Amino acid sequence: MRMRKTAAAGAVVLALAATATACGGKSGSAGDKSAGTDVYSHDYTPAKSVKVDSPVLKAAQKKGTITIGVKADQPFLGFQDPSTKKYSGFDIEIAKMVAADLGFSTKQIKFATVDSNARENKISGHDVDFFVGTYTINNERKRLVGFAGPYYTAGADLLVRKDEKSITGPDSLKGKKVCSIKGSTPLQEIKKAKYGAKETMELNRYSLCVTQLLNGGVDAVTTDDAILKGFAAQRPTKLRVVDNPFTKEPYGVGLDKNDKALREAITKALEHHIQNKDYEKAYRGTLGKSGSKFVAPQTPLPRD
Numbered sequence: 001m002r003m004r005k006t007a008a009a010g011a012v013v014l015a016l017a018a019t020a021t022a023c024g025g026k027s028g029s030a031g032d033k034s035a036g037t038d039v040y041s042h043d044y045t046p047a048k049s050v051k052v053d054s055p056v057l058k059a060a061q062k063k064g065t066i067t068i069g070v071k072a073d074q075p076f077l078g079f080q081d082p083s084t085k086k087y088s089g090f091d092i093e094i095a096k097m098v099a100a101d102l103g104f105s106t107k108q109i110k111f112a113t114v115d116s117n118a119r120e121n122k123i124s125g126h127d128v129d130f131f132v133g134t135y136t137i138n139n140e141r142k143r144l145v146g147f148a149g150p151y152y153t154a155g156a157d158l159l160v161r162k163d164e165k166s167i168t169g170p171d172s173l174k175g176k177k178v179c180s181i182k183g184s185t186p187l188q189e190i191k192k193a194k195y196g197a198k199e200t201m202e203l204n205r206y207s208l209c210v211t212q213l214l215n216g217g218v219d220a221v222t223t224d225d226a227i228l229k230g231f232a233a234q235r236p237t238k239l240r241v242v243d244n245p246f247t248k249e250p251y252g253v254g255l256d257k258n259d260k261a262l263r264e265a266i267t268k269a270l271e272h273h274i275q276n277k278d279y280e281k282a283y284r285g286t287l288g289k290s291g292s293k294f295v296a297p298q299t300p301l302p303r304d
Helices: 055-063 090-101 116-124 185-190 206-215 225-234 260-275 278-285
Strands: 066-070 078-080 109-113 146-154 156-161 177-181 199-203 220-224 239-241 249-255
Touching: 055 260, 066 090, 066 116, 078 090, 090 109, 090 260, 090 278, 116 249, 146 225, 146 260, 156 185, 156 206, 156 225, 177 185, 177 206, 185 199, 185 220, 199 206, 206 220, 206 225, 206 239, 220 225, 225 239, 249 260, 260 278
Parallel strands: 066 109, 177 199, 177 220
Antiparallel strands: 146 249, 156 220, 156 239
């Protein structure tokens, strides 16, 4: 199940913070180019007469809209353009695919930006009908919410300057300086003595880490590779992902823990769009712009 933005013309300030696994942060600027342009976007044909014994879905059908929690600050994953307010990225496309199979057109979707520390509360409190946004499935979270998927498997990796040849993975960090955000899982991992990093820099935003990397203040930035790929795709002549992940982070669609009917419907939707190649097209138009090889998830997806 392991899987892996061209730069747009004109520089703008990019509000960016990454959160996946146990990561978090607030928006900031790394001087990157707009993540809201030249990104794949597609409208999927909504299914008709969807009958699923799900209280969440029935309530959404009654309202005529479905509310999906997403990230707004992760380039080519879940990003909201500051000028147009439109969302784009791989996770946004996944959300649209699922919504279509549940009977909702793109115009009937209400995207809601949700911070990482509020995901479980927003799902269980029914502020969102489901959540799609670099949401790692783990046992601790499964006690609080349900998951469909995984639809993508990320892993902690390293972002380095394009001309950096000595860093080939976590084991080549001896004497190097690595940046990540405070409290992130990859940061705690990379601090382990076995990797030999000379120093770790802890900042509040990944965008600040990227600025440090571009300016030579650090040798690498670490977080989930899916997030790092967005930065690399924005600055393809200056940055690259090492592509040697050292953890596994399976991303799932988060939903009400007790709504098994909705979980099954979302699982079927994911399988449908993987099999009909919508998933691949969306990936290649978003995260795939980092140059990483596409690998389709195996179906059927897990049902635990």
